Amino acid sequence: MECHGTAGQGDGPAAHLLTPRPRDFTLGRYKIRSTETGSIPTDADLVRSVRKGLYGSAMPGWETLISDNDISDVVAFVKTLSPRFASETPKEIAAGPQPVSSPQSVRRGYGVYQTLQCGKCHGSDGRGTGATATTFEDDWRQPLRAADLTEPWTFHGGPGAQDLYMRFSGGMSGTPMPSFKDSASENAMWDLANYVVSLARKPLWRMNAREVADFYAREDAEARANPVKRGQYLVDTIGCALCHSPVDEHKRLIPGLKMAGGFRIHVEPFGDYPTGNLTSDKATGLGNWTDDEIKRVLTRGILKDGTRLLPYPMDWPSFSTLKADDLNAIVAYLRSLPPVSNKVPPPSRTFLPLFLWGKFKLLVLGSDPPMIFYPGNVGSAGAGRQPLEP
Ligand code: HEC
Ligand code: HEC
Numbered sequence: 462m463e464c465h466g467t468a469g470q471g472d473g474p475a476a477h478l479l480t481p482r483p484r485d486f487t488l489g490r491y492k493i494r495s496t497e498t499g500s501i502p503t504d505a506d507l508v509r510s511v512r513k514g515l516y517g518s519a520m521p522g523w524e525t526l527i528s529d530n531d532i533s534d535v536v537a538f539v540k541t542l543s544p545r546f547a548s549e550t551p552k553e554i555a556a557g558p559q560p561v562s563s564p565q566s567v568r569r570g571y572g573v574y575q576t577l578q579c580g581k582c583h584g585s586d587g588r589g590t591g592a593t594a595t596t597f598e599d600d601w602r603q604p605l606r607a608a609d610l611t612e613p614w615t616f617h618g619g620p621g622a623q624d625l626y627m628r629f630s631g632g633m634s635g636t637p638m639p640s641f642k643d644s645a646s647e648n649a650m651w652d653l654a655n656y657v658v659s660l661a662r663k664p665l666w667r668m669n670a671r672e673v674a675d676f677y678a679r680e681d682a683e684a685r686a687n688p689v690k691r692g693q694y695l696v697d698t699i700g701c702a703l704c705h706s707p708v709d710e711h712k713r714l715i716p717g718l719k720m721a722g723g724f725r726i727h728v729e730p731f732g733d734y735p736t737g738n739l740t741s742d743k744a745t746g747l748g749n750w751t752d753d754e755i756k757r758v759l760t761r762g763i764l765k766d767g768t769r770l771l772p773y774p775m776d777w778p779s780f781s782t783l784k785a786d787d788l789n790a791i792v793a794y795l796r797s798l799p800p801v802s803n804k805v806p807p808p809s810r811t812f813l814p815l816f817l818w819g820k821f822k823l824l825v826l827g828s829d830p831p832m833i834f835y836p837g838n839v840g841s842a843g844a845g846r847q848p849l850e851p
Pocket of ligand 1: 481492574577578579580581582583594597605606607608610615616617618619625628629633636637638639641653657
């Protein structure tokens, strides 16, 4: 419930904090299936997703937490949330027996990767290098990353050749990852699966000290060569967009307003803090801020006009430990965001006695400031904008 919401629409209290977002069960549309594109999943698919969790997402595996009977009950309940399960039968993909992998099969799979142009989205090396499409959205217009094919532990549906075969044949509903069932033979898809399995790099937790050092050295070199990409990585992992983008009543990012501010955070008892517009718009965003002004607010909590921020909602004291290169990268990335005009009102100031009472509660009574995140955009853009339902 915390994630998928009380009615299963994928809009629970934690929903806007998660990438990818929790599934909306009411549509009966699932990414991880052993069924044809457009079909509902089988019970076994759902049981597996609940038991094992979805790798590379916030969906945990429940098999160690609840019994198999309870998992079946959960699946039965989830199916009642969409009318599709009552009226449709799942169309399972006939995969045939899995051929053993071999260097020849991997080599043929490389050819299939070229023919099917996977590199357009996943890059020539599976890590996005040279990809022509770099930003993706799901059907709810929420941002999505194309999987890094060298990191199979992030594949939601599992890393095995069999898992991959199902993803290639069934596609991933609601995302740009298409089905290739009609464009490649079964053999070609097995070869492709073996090829993708062969792309796996060694995960950090299996590396020895020397390999870890080499790995980070390579990452650092790549970061220096491409600060905007490094900045995007930092902004994504720190989660700046979670606060600096407005969301609708289903906690979905309002299309077109990512990073354009206007998300209202109430901090008790200090008042309302609408987040700033971080796009490069000159009049309402950071377009007229100097690099130093942006860095100053991130590391010392001082706004352009000299106002000082509390250490919340934005935890700038922890940003103050960012290395100079990383701060520069964040600024470079923010500069690359296309301008979006969204004039955000200033925070409401609290009266001094309330402010002091808040400080007293925090410092003397040791309570955390309760924060409330309100849906909607308090900025000037897109007022009354309706969420997009596919
Ligand atoms: C139009 C862009 C596009 C093309 C073409 C494309 N993919 Fe994807 N692929 C995506 C996106 C986006 C995702 C992430 C989906 C998600 O996380 O929900 C993805 C996910 C994946 C995954 C992860 C599956 C999982 O379980 O999470 C694999 C593996 C994959 N793609 C392989 C391929 C291969 C191989 C090809 C070529 C046959 C291909 N993709 C073609 C966009 C694309
Ligand atoms: C927990 C929510 C939260 C997170 C996460 C967060 N911010 Fe903020 N940020 C705020 C709030 C609230 C303000 C505005 C406070 C005000 O204006 O009084 C703000 C102000 C700013 C400002 C000043 C711009 C303006 O118009 O006021 C910049 C620049 C900024 N944040 C950048 C970032 C970056 C970059 C990140 C990620 C590294 C980030 N923020 C993460 C909540 C957040």
